[in-house]
Amino acid sequence: MLRDSREQHAPGHARTGSATTPIRSVDQTLPVDLTGRPLQLRPADLDRFFRPRTVAVIGASDTEGRPGARITAQLRAWSERVGARMFPVNPKHATIGGQACHPDIASVPEVVDLAVILVGDPQEVLADLAAAGVSFAVVFAAGFAESGAAGAEAQQRLAELTSGGPLRLLGPNTNLNAFEEFREDLEGRSIALITQSGHQGRPVFAAQDIGIRVSHWAPVGNEADLETADFIRYFADQPEVGVIAAYIEGFKDGRTFALAADYAAQQRKPIVMVKVGRSEAGAQMAASHTGKLTGQDRVASAVFRQFGVTRVDGLDELIDTSQLFARADRPKANGVCVYSISGGTGAHMADLSAAAGLELPPLAATTQESLREWIPGYLTISNPVDNGGHPAGDERGRKIIDAILADPNIGVLVCPITGAFPPMSDKLAQDLVDAAEATDKVVCVIWGSPVGDESAYRDILLKSNRIVVFRTFGNCVTALKAYFDYHRFRDNYDSPFDDVARTASPAAAKARRLLTAGKPLSEHSAKQLLRTYGIRVPREQLVTSAAAAVRAAGLIGYPVVMKACAPQLPHKSDLGLVKLGLRSASQVRDAYREIVDAARDNGAGRLEGVLVCQQVDKGVEMVVGISHDELFGPTVTVGLGGIFVEVFDDIAIGVPPFGPHEVRRMLGELRGLKCLQGMRGQPPADLDALVDVVMRVQRMALELGDDLAELDINPLMVMPRGGGTVALDALAIPR
Structure with a gap:
């Protein structure tokens, strides 16, 4: 039976993505999907970062008591351990530590693989490094995007200096954890560590003291260029690495993280992660139930599940779980x-x-x-x-x-x-x-x-x-x-990026003609949108008179449901705008007048008309919807629907692209799965048909991402096995 408990709010956008950096523009040389998001990661050969042949320290010092002197000494010792030649660069010194000091990067006699910048304003230095053919630069300085709007602009200028060129940048606002002294006497596969806080990585690094091998540490900082995804990809290719451990505060780009996690899954390299930010989940509500039930952190957790990323809460759990993955092969039983x-x-x-x-x-x-x-x-x-x-x-x-x-x-x-x-x-x-x-x-x-x-x-x-x-x-x-x-x-893993549509279906053009920017669709128009993608809706007619309603009911077949129809019409049931179980012409005439009068009395505004709909009673009420996350893009939600959608909050989220196998895994997350499987003598629901609807909604999310902000099919009635599904109500909000 149709139930409508929808409340509508003004559309909004949750604060998503990294709090410190803007999302970078897509490399135009990479293949993209229908949303314009990349399907491949940018190449990043990090061998010369972790094992450089030559290292330049820009702003090197040997002045006793100065931080630069300590850092210079650390980098000299690290260079010796990895077999690199270090060149100090500082126009104020002729020698540093008994070694000739160069006034600028152009004076260094060899091509430099890695330059560590210790000066406060790295912008001019970066331009010189790029001109000199340096491969990697580390910007130690803080005071960029983490400090506000002016710092964000300064960081954007750093990003532009490395965009599209051979010079790759780590930082700014990073540290020198990559150049720590790692123990060489420990055996077995290692942990490779990625952090956005050097202090939070210290316990993992210290685990070497109890025999746990750590081989790499990537302190990604503000991610103006190099990001978590680049290091995941690199570590997944290293034979000595058994597991990738990470402490992450925010992702620079949701798609690149997904691509990196997908690559690690294909290489069978587990990722264990502490991801902070749970308290922001759901802080900003959107118009539909779907939007209300999704938030940045909840979407991130869904991505982790899709790509096999293990999420833990504490640094002690990060160490212990990573240790197990590094030391244990696939279980024998x-x-x-x-x-x-x-x-x-x-x-x-x-x-x-x-x-x-x-x-x-x-x-x-x-x-x-x-x-x-x-x-x-x-x-x-x-x-x-x-x-x-x-x-x-x-x-x-x-x-x-x-x-x-x-x-x-x-x-x-x-x-x-x-x-x-x-x-x-x-x-x-x-x-x-x-x-x-x-x-x-x-x-x-x-x-x-x-x-x-x-x-x-x-x-x-x-x-x-x-x-x-x-x-x-x-x-x-x-x-x-x-x-x-x-x-x-x-x-059971297959990459969802192997078979991603890159051209829109014929349905997309038809669907866009129904969308007007910023104007929510009425229920009738929203159902037309669903029809374009082959999603079944009840037999129904939109009428503007009692006589027309009676004719429509006769054609549709009794019993029928009648509902007021207009954009931006919340809580139709509570306002007396829905009539159920109408079984005669007289009931239909009376219902029409009552709905029109109730709409007028409650200030519902001008109606498009009244919907006369086939009544569908037998089935399991589900919700399927589309929302948008500014970091990960379009998301698809499926869960227990009807009037209980917000009461039980029983939903699963998928971030495209995904396949039918992933939809079935999502359904397995639901506490209400037993309702679909049949209980207390009820027949099992048509799971195959439900999976098909979710896949069609995913296609809609990808093809209409620029035009459709939110979609909410609630309830989607899932009939007994073999009976398919019927979308009894729908809400669609264009961007």
Whole structure:
């Protein structure tokens, strides 16, 4: 049954995108989609940034006590480590640190790969660097877009100096974290780090002190040129990098981030990210339900899900989850086994794991038979496994661990150790390390002691690059859920950019003729818009007299629904402008007069007429819509509709391009999915037809992006399987 609870507000735009930089213009040499957004990333060979042959320090100094002297010394030491020749540049010095100093970049005797600019006004220097053929420049100075309008203009001038040319710029308002001293003695795959705050990256960098390898650090700063996407693309190609970890405050360009995340997914390189800004989600409301339910942060989360990016909240979670990805290959099985020396510890860990959706399958019968040889009969051996303590201290300990790891149902072994109890804990730790070295499955240990200086922890567990060590139960569960989720994602991933339409369909031209800039469409016109894209609407006629309404009802077939029709008409039901279940000519005549009178009495303005519509009763009410995010572009929303759309806030967001498989994944996010699957004797809904509508709405979003600000189909009645869908109401607002 049709229900209309729509409230209309003036269209608005949420503040989206990076707070510090404008979105850059599209490189005209790159292929673009129907929205004009790029389908490829700009090339950025960053080898000469991280491993330059020559380095110039502009504004170098050796004056004791000055920041420039400390930075110059740091860059000299870093250049030596990477095998680069460093050239100090400063017209005020003849020598610096015993080395000849050059007055300007043109005086440097070699072509420079990387120039670090330490002067306060880098604009003139950048022009000289570009003329000298320098490949990369780092602008250390602050006071640009982060400081206000004047700074934003200054930053735009820096961007223009590097636009389209060979010189690439990191910064401004960055730091020198890329030139830190990384440990070379740690083995295994590494973490590559991207940050927009050097301070927030410090804990990840410091994780080297507990044996976690970090190989790169890209402090992107204000992103006048080089951005997060460029570094994701580069790190995804580095064989030594096992995971990309990031702390991000805002993206410069939503499409380039999506392209980079897509590339990382294709290379099977996981991304783990802290993205701040959740509090801004939904701060600025738009006209439709769709617009109200989407906001910058919510859209960003949707993009992360589409491209397999793991979002975490804390820096501790960033470290722990990234460590797991770096050290663990694809799971050999989806099961997790909890192994402990305490029944209480095992039960606690099992509860947390089950609540997160991790699988804790019973161990195979043959495995349990083996375990019973070493574990007393009164202890649990199915999963979790409780050894009671004593078997961990002798030869039985290693046998138990090996038997669990040999179980075909188990891909991950988790051993929570809540406190040190030497020498038994030392023996248990060593057995876990030795078993991890001998298996291709994942072994996780939770060292719960708050002290952290015990020998078993420092000298045994942290010395292994095969064991994944956590300090809390929660972080272990978070990391494991991300690990299994990512591998399920990548096993089914196909790039949505491989088959993107670049020319508009014939429907686009017809649809644009219905749109007038700034003028919302009436329901009748909005449904005509849907028809152009093959989206089914009820049989209906727009009439301007009671007699015409009766004729229309006879043609459509009783029962019918009648509704007032005019642009910008909110809450039709509350104003008495909707009549349901009309089953006779007399009811239709009366309804027509009542609707016209109610419209006049409530100040509804001039009506286009009254809609006489087919009444559709059986089905699941959904909402499908289009909104726009200034950073990521058009978005498509699907969720539980009708009068409950705002009550339950049960929606999923897709950012084009995406395919039918992604639509089905979006539907899987909905709490109301059970309504579509059939419950309490109701037949399953036509999911295939719903997916088709979402795909058609996506096409509309791409083709009409410049003309259509928002679309709201609510309710979209999804009929029982095989019955298709019917758009019972629609709101469309042109730009």
